[in-house]
Amino acid sequence: MTQVSDVIAALDERYPPRLAEDWDRNGLVVGRPDAAVERILLAVDPVMAVVDEAVDQDCDLIFTHHPLLLRGVHTVRADSSKGAVVHELIERGIALFNAHTNADAAAGGVADALAADLGVVDTVPLVPDSVDPSLGIGRVGRLAQPMTLHQFVERAADALPPTAHGVRVAGDLTGRIETVAVLGGSGDSFLEAVRAVHADVYVTADLRHHPASDAREQALLGDGRPYLVDVAHSASEWSWLRGAARYLEEALGVSTHVSTLTTDPWTARFGATGS
Ligand SMILES: [Zn+2]
Structure with missing residues (x-):
């Protein structure tokens, strides 16, 4: 049985934490290291729509590029946006791991x-x-x-x-x-x-x-x-997820789903010239 800790070890090998910038935060954000993992969702951003997608896709672990908690946090109350994600992940039994600037450099x-x-x-x-x-x-x-x-x-x-x-x-x-x-x-x-x-x-x-x-x-x-x-x-930070998914499938025998949700905050553009 693949555990969260096996996923951590595999991802740390491919995207070595030492390559991360000093200000960055990487690794396991939410989850029990000994929990079982059968299916992994890969996405750029740890936003609620991605958590919902992981639930729909029956995933046990979400691997994102961006950290959920980059700066100091003193509350994860469920009516804050990041706290809501933390609560949803825990209540659904889904782990969250990220590799940010170490994945940029690797x-x-x-x-x-x-x-x-x-x-x-x-x-x-x-x-x-x-x-x-x-x-x-x-x-x-x-x-x-x-x-x-x-x-x-x-x-x-x-x-x-x-x-x-x-x-x-x-x-x-x-x-x-x-x-x-x-x-x-x-x-x-x-x-x-x-x-x-x-x-x-x-x-x-x-x-x-x-x-x-x-x-x-x-x-x-x-x-x-x-x-x-x-x-x-x-x-600019999406396509490497396909290679990461292949790597996880081959290294751990898990199944994967690469999110195609657009998690850019912008939803429309008007009035552009020159194209
Ligand atoms: Zn980025």
Whole structure:
């Protein structure tokens, strides 16, 4: 019988906790380590809709990317949003485990999956791990065939899960691109690293006005690169879950379900121009 502790051991092996950022929180959030696990739901966000999906799917454990409790907590009362999730999980007998920045950095994790989805090959970490430089934050590589920014953005829109956010782009759509940097999740603190590796385009999420504007102004002093491609946060961190599901099935003999719920907070978009 597979237990929660077996799932923890398997996931810690694939997404080593030591790769996590200091501020991060990972591991078992809710659950008894000796509880039985037959079916695992994989999702980006530990929100109530995902818990409901786990109940519908008859899952014993939810494996998410984002932590439920990242910051200090002094109550889990059931009329708070996070407390409601904790109560529902306990009452339903469902465990919750997450792997966040360690899954970003690990081989076969968030960044590798995003790069693969976008057809980026020969990748190396954008910011290498200090201990094992073959791992690290983000990836940078090249397209097997150079293409225009327009073609690349269409590829990204096709490859990633559909969201209300869609795919935003900054740059000359006719510009040729070959070198691509990717980073799942909020990526505007890595714009300098992208510039340093001379990427033609940077694909990430949550690019705020000022960092993006500053990066574009700096790029326009040169040839306009790196162009920026801003995708939905959840879309940038979804596809690695398929590889994680395969791994869990093979390592533990459990069954899995990869959530296709869109857990981006945004539900609609109006008035966009330029597409
Ligand atoms: Zn994220």
